[in-house]
Amino acid sequence: MAYSVNDPVQILAHVHSYAITQALVGACHLRLFDHMENAGIASKQLAENLYADPEAMEELLNALVSLGYVEKINAGNRTVQYRNTPISSTYLVTTSAQSLYPYIMIQGQVAYPVQANFRHAVQEGKAQVERTFGHARYFTNILANDQKKAMGFFASMHALSRVFHCPVALESFDLSAYREVCELGGGTGMVALALAQTYSTMNITVFDLPPAIEAADKFIPLSSKPENLRFQKGDLMRDSLPYCDLYVLSHIIHTYSEDQASYILKQVYASLSPGGAVLILENLYNDDKRGPQFTHMFSLSMLAFSGTRQRSFPELKYLLERQGFKNIEAKRTGSLSDAVLALKPALH
Amino acid sequence: MAYSVNDPVQILAHVHSYAITQALVGACHLRLFDHMENAGIASKQLAENLYADPEAMEELLNALVSLGYVEKINAGNRTVQYRNTPISSTYLVTTSAQSLYPYIMIQGQVAYPVQANFRHAVQEGKAQVERTFGHARYFTNILANDQKKAMGFFASMHALSRVFHCPVALESFDLSAYREVCELGGGTGMVALALAQTYSTMNITVFDLPPAIEAADKFIPLSSKPENLRFQKGDLMRDSLPYCDLYVLSHIIHTYSEDQASYILKQVYASLSPGGAVLILENLYNDDKRGPQFTHMFSLSMLAFSGTRQRSFPELKYLLERQGFKNIEAKRTGSLSDAVLALKPALH
Numbered sequence: 001m002a003y004s005v006n007d008p009v010q011i012l013a014h015v016h017s018y019a020i021t022q023a024l025v026g027a028c029h030l031r032l033f034d035h036m037e038n039a040g041i042a043s044k045q046l047a048e049n050l051y052a053d054p055e056a057m058e059e060l061l062n063a064l065v066s067l068g069y070v071e072k073i074n075a076g077n078r079t080v081q082y083r084n085t086p087i088s089s090t091y092l093v094t095t096s097a098q099s100l101y102p103y104i105m106i107q108g109q110v111a112y113p114v115q116a117n118f119r120h121a122v123q124e125g126k127a128q129v130e131r132t133f134g135h136a137r138y139f140t141n142i143l144a145n146d147q148k149k150a151m152g153f154f155a156s157m158h159a160l161s162r163v164f165h166c167p168v169a170l171e172s173f174d175l176s177a178y179r180e181v182c183e184l185g186g187g188t189g190m191v192a193l194a195l196a197q198t199y200s201t202m203n204i205t206v207f208d209l210p211p212a213i214e215a216a217d218k219f220i221p222l223s224s225k226p227e228n229l230r231f232q233k234g235d236l237m238r239d240s241l242p243y244c245d246l247y248v249l250s251h252i253i254h255t256y257s258e259d260q261a262s263y264i265l266k267q268v269y270a271s272l273s274p275g276g277a278v279l280i281l282e283n284l285y286n287d288d289k290r291g292p293q294f295t296h297m298f299s300l301s302m303l304a305f306s307g308t309r310q311r312s313f314p315e316l317k318y319l320l321e322r323q324g325f326k327n328i329e330a331k332r333t334g335s336l337s338d339a340v341l342a343l344k345p346a347l348h
Numbered sequence: 349m350a351y352s353v354n355d356p357v358q359i360l361a362h363v364h365s366y367a368i369t370q371a372l373v374g375a376c377h378l379r380l381f382d383h384m385e386n387a388g389i390a391s392k393q394l395a396e397n398l399y400a401d402p403e404a405m406e407e408l409l410n411a412l413v414s415l416g417y418v419e420k421i422n423a424g425n426r427t428v429q430y431r432n433t434p435i436s437s438t439y440l441v442t443t444s445a446q447s448l449y450p451y452i453m454i455q456g457q458v459a460y461p462v463q464a465n466f467r468h469a470v471q472e473g474k475a476q477v478e479r480t481f482g483h484a485r486y487f488t489n490i491l492a493n494d495q496k497k498a499m500g501f502f503a504s505m506h507a508l509s510r511v512f513h514c515p516v517a518l519e520s521f522d523l524s525a526y527r528e529v530c531e532l533g534g535g536t537g538m539v540a541l542a543l544a545q546t547y548s549t550m551n552i553t554v555f556d557l558p559p560a561i562e563a564a565d566k567f568i569p570l571s572s573k574p575e576n577l578r579f580q581k582g583d584l585m586r587d588s589l590p591y592c593d594l595y596v597l598s599h600i601i602h603t604y605s606e607d608q609a610s611y612i613l614k615q616v617y618a619s620l621s622p623g624g625a626v627l628i629l630e631n632l633y634n635d636d637k638r639g640p641q642f643t644h645m646f647s648l649s650m651l652a653f654s655g656t657r658q659r660s661f662p663e664l665k666y667l668l669e670r671q672g673f674k675n676i677e678a679k680r681t682g683s684l685s686d687a688v689l690a691l692k693p694a695l696h
Binding site for chain 1: 355356357358359360361362363364365366367368369370371372373374377378398399401402403404407408410411413414415416418420434435438439440446448451455456459460461463464466467469470471472473474511512526587637638639640641642644645646647648649651652657682683
C-alpha cells in the first residue's frame with residue numbers, strides 16, 4: 001500500500017519502523033532462516049524446532065513475507081509452508097559466504113539501544129554509548145574487556161566488507177599501477193585479501209589495532225592467505241604509517257570528526273610516494289545532500305554511535321584538497337560503499 | 349532510490365529503519381516542529397534555540413527532508429532555511445488539533461525499548477513489558493503508580509482516536525438507527541464525543557476503568573461536552589455491561605487473546621437488545637493475511653507490548669459468528685482503523 005505524503009498513516013508507518021529492524025534481528029537471533037534453507041516448513045513445525053510460540057511464529061513469518069524475506073507456498077493437502085527467498089538464502093543464512101548475520105546481530109545488540117538516546121546525540125553532538133551502556137567507547141571497551149563481543153564486532157565488519165566493500169574496491173578504479181599498498185584500519189583484512197588476489201603484483205599490508213590483527217586469522221584461513229598480503233599492528237591516530245603508493249580507507253573516515261579526518265588524511269599524504277593515491281570507500285550523500293534516504297538514516301545511526309556523520313563527495317573532496325590531493329574522482333555505486341580516488345601529484 | 353529485492357542494500361535499509369523511528373521521536377521530543385511552524389529558520393538558529401549541536405541538527409533536518417517532514421528553502425543571499433511540510437504542521441506540531449505528538453512520544457518511551465525484546469516475545473508468545481521495565485503490565489502499573497505517564501498514555505490514545513478512529517466511526521456505517529450506545533474501553537471519550545455530536549438522537553456512554561474516566565475531563569472540556577454523552581466507570585472483563593443497542597469497540601479487541609476477545613464478545617452479545625449491533629474499529633489484515641506491510645509491523649509491535657496480534661476480517665468474523673452475530677460486514681479504509689459492523693438478530 002502506498003501512502004500519499006499527506007496521509008497520517010505514513011507517520012505511523014515511519015514511527016513503527018523499529019518493528020522492521022526487530023523482525024530481522026529476531027529472525028536472525030532465532031536462526032529462523034537457517035531452519036528454512038533446504039526445504040519449506042510449516043509454521044507450527046518451525047515454532048517447535050525453535051522452541052517458539054506457534055501464533056507468534058506465524059505472525060513473524062507473515063511479517064517477513066511482507067518484507068520479501070520469506071515465501072509462503074502451498075504444499076498440497078491445504079498445507080501451507082514457508083521458505084527463504086533468494087535474498088535470505090544469500091544474505092541471512094548464517095552459513096552463506098555472503099551472510100550479513102553478524103552485522104544484523106550487532107545492530108540489534110548495540111546500535112538499536114544506542115539509538116534510543118538519539119535526541120541526546122542531537123543536543124550534545126556526541127556518541128551516546130556511555131549514556132546507553134555506562135562506558136565511554138563501545139569499540140575500545142569491548143576490545144579490552146569482552147573477547148566474545150569483540151569477535152562479534154570483527155565478524156560484523158568482516159561481513160560488511162565481504163558483501164559491500166570488496167566489490168567496490170575491485171570494480172571502481174583500475175589499481176594495477178600501485179605496488180606498495182596499505183589498508184588503514186583494515187580490520188580482519190577482507191578488502192585487502194580481495195585486492196591481493198586480484199592484483200598479483202600488489203603487496204598489501206593491513207594496518208590496524210592489535211586486537212583486530214590478532215583476530216584476522218579466525219576470518220581468513222592461513223591456506224587462503226596469499227604471499228602478497230601482510231598484517232601490521234598499529235594505531236593510525238598515533239603511529240607513523242607505512243610508506244606506500246596507495247592507501248585504502250574502507251569505512252574509516254566517517255567514524256572521525258572533521259579535525260580527526262583531516263589529521264589522518266594529512267598523515268596519509270605525507271607517507272605517500274609522489275604519484276601515489278588514496279582510495280576511500282564510504283557511503284556518500286548525493287552532492288546536494290538530498291538523499292539517498294538510506295544514507296540519511298545511516299548517518300543518524302553514526303551520530304548516536306560515534307558522534308560523527310556521513311559526508312557528500314564535495315565535503316570529502318574539500319577535506320582531501322586541503323591536504324594537497326588532486327584529480328579527486330568519485331564513483332557512485334548505489335550500494336553501501338561509494339568510491340573516491342585522490343592523487344598526490346608526482347614530482348616534476 | 350529504489351532497491352531490487354536481491355539488492356543487499358535493501359537489507360541494510362530495513363535493519364537501519366530504527367533510525368526513522370528515532371528521527372521522528374527525537375524531533376518531537378526537541379519540539380523541533382513547533383519551532384519551525386510559523387516561518388522558515390536556519391539550521392544554526394534552530395540549533396541555538398533548542399540548545400542542540402549545530403552539525404547534528406543539520407543532519408537531523410536533512411534526514412527529515414528525506415522523509416518528507418521538512419522542506420529546505422532558499423531564503424535569498426545564499427541562506428538556506430528549513431520549514432514544516434503540511435503533514436508536519438497538521439500532525440507533528442504539538443498545538444495542532446490533529447497532533448500525533450503524544451502517540452509518537454509513547455512509541456519512543458515505551459514501545460521502542462519493549463521491541464528490543466521482540467525475539468523473546470516470539471519464543472514466549474507473551475508481552476515483554478516485564479522483561480523490559482521490571483513490572484508486569486505497563487498500563488495497569490502506570491495507572492496505579494505514575495500519574496504523569498498515565499496522562500501521557502491517555503493523551504496518546506486520545507490523539508489516535510481523534511486523527512484515525514473518529515473519521516472511521518462517522519463515515520463507515522450509518523448508525524442513526526441506534527439510540528442507546530456504549531463505547532467499551534472508550535478512554536477519554538473522543539470517539540463517543542464525535543458520535544454524540546453527529547447523532548443527536550443517540551445517548552452514548554463511555555465505559556472504561558476509573559483512571560481513564562477521571563482523566564476524560566482534561567481532554568474534553570465541559571463546555572464542549574454534549575448532554576447525550578455520559579461516562580461510566582467499569583471493567584469490561586469483570587463488570588456487567590450496560591444494556592444497549594450498539595456497542596463500539598475502538599482498538600480494543602486487538603489487545604486481547606482469542607479467549608479474552610471471545611469472552612468480551614459473548615458479554616456484548618448478551619447485553620445487546622435484539623436487533624442491536626457491535627461496531628469494531630480496528631486495523632485489519634488483508635483477508636489472505638498478506639499485507640498491508642504496516643499492519644504486519646503494527647502487529648509485531650502489539651506482540652511485544654501485549655502478547656496479542658492484529659486480525660484479518662475472516663478471523664474477526666469467526667469470533668463474532670461463534671457468539672451468534674449475523675450480517676457481519678467490513679469497510680476497509682486504508683488508514684489505521686478499518687470498521688466491522690455485526691448484528692444481533694431481531695426477535696421474530
